[in-house]
Amino acid sequence: MDMDGDWLLPRPNTLFKVNHRPAGSSLSQSSSIASTFSSLATPVVAEAVQRARALSTTSDVEGFHQLRVAFRKLRALYWAYSPYLGEEATAHATEEFKRLAAVAGGTRDWDIAGALLSAAQASGASVEPLVAAAREKRAQAVAHSQTMIQGDAVEAFLNDALLHAQTALQSRCNDLPIRAFARKRVRLAQRALQKRSRRAARGEATHEEDLHDVRKAGKKLRYLLEFFQPVIKGGHGRTIKTLTAVQNKLGQFNDIAASETLIRSASFSEVPPEVVQQSLQWLEEQKCRRMRAASRRVRAMS
Template identity: 80%
Template sequence: MDMDADWPLPQPITLFKMNRRSTGSSLSKASSIASTFSSLAAPVVADAVQRAKELSTQSDAEGFHQLRVAFRKLRALYWAYSPYLGEEATAQATEEFKRLAALAGGTRDWDIAGDLLKAAQESRASIALLVAAAREKRAQAVEHSQTMIRSDEVETFLNDALLRAQTTLESSCNDLPIRAFAEERVRLAQRALQKRGRRAARSETASEENQTAHEENLHDVRKAGKKLRYLLEFFQPVIKGGHDRTIKDLMSVQNMLGQFNDIAASETLIRSASFNEVPPEVVQESLQWLEKQKGRRMRAASRRVRAIAS
């Protein structure tokens, strides 16, 4: 989607102050749906803008990762408020969040792949040349991310997007209480996670030819789990019951699914990349190692997903 064509960007504004307050710190059960949106979004936006500025001159792996996380949180928040934001506005904003997250994630992906290749090298897989090539790919990804993610444009887009959202919400749900709305959105996210968990559990027992489908289903469970976790973190101050244990459990499941996803994504990354200075047999050796590790981690992830499905 060409956001510049569909959504003209204004000159930068400073609607949101740059700080890193804990999200949800100013929420109360008496808050309205409209007012909670800015309370929740502002700290995430501030964090994203600050990290984008820092990464224009730095190449810290964790910085790229946290920038991607910030955009994922904004996608979850827009999904939560989509009944009042409208389908088109939600789709436009989340598409751009997804694009920016992908740009930030390129460096992170090569960091993960590089670490896995180093582990393979320690396991006597003779792939030193590929490890060096992965470092070069990582450097190229940093350059691409820094070129494409311009902090002033990110700040302008985010401020404009949230100003539009806030204006829409104030005109449609300014007096509606937050609690029932938040609880309903969390319930929907929980149902989506359980549904995807059941689908993944069924696909685990399918034939080997459908392994790709099972991998995709596990990835869907991971995304659904992240959305639920972010919503619980956002809305915990205003919804009934304590959810610290649920959040902790979700983090545990995500960690297991994340380990599998790191292997699967790295395998795809290496298969799709070209390594002119690396012999094909070395690349193949690394892919065989990754395939073996992927199977082991898939089995572990599938066991956790079965627990979700039940």
């Protein structure tokens, strides 16, 4: 895991309060760019803090997943507002969001790998020693996540980062209306998705990296549509539904590909090499099948 992007965490402060308002609940077309950032970021921050605190006492599967999702949403939001936040501030914040998401994702990744190995075992593959080893790896990932993600530190970092962002936005775009800005950022995200989808659909063979790029671009666009729906024209419910369906197919493929990489890179001292190899062979077969399904979805979308 890349720790170079670590951003020193300040002491907890109360300068930027979080609450549990639904995202976008106070948005309107007359809102300013600066005020909408606060409205959109605050509930996501509240969820991230709540999830981080809960993980100190529990290893809930969904909790780790939703914490990672919250950090991904914040990365998308910072990208949207980056023209006024500035490159340096955006880079600092998003690198730390990425690092924290990766730490939370370690447990989630072993949950997925363990479930896939159990499916392999149910299909007749003799991988029981690896299933047990994956459970141990998952326990190690939980301990690492709980050590690296402290609720107070996460809250302090998010409060500080958002306070600096809000201060910058108020000084640069406090009176600028949100609607045109939101539509422009959504259009840019749409173009990025279209470009990556066309690249993935080009030629007969689809590369894993291209599908991964489509998946990331699709997530960014979906998050932005969910954030900005109250202020941009046109119903985007169908687009969000389509993106979600494509993301599901891409996610199924990514689960297999990520699990294969995870198992290849891990050390299993008490698991016979032939067991590891059998599991990798099963994963490879499943990956090819899911990759074809994901490619068909992307080609249809492009």
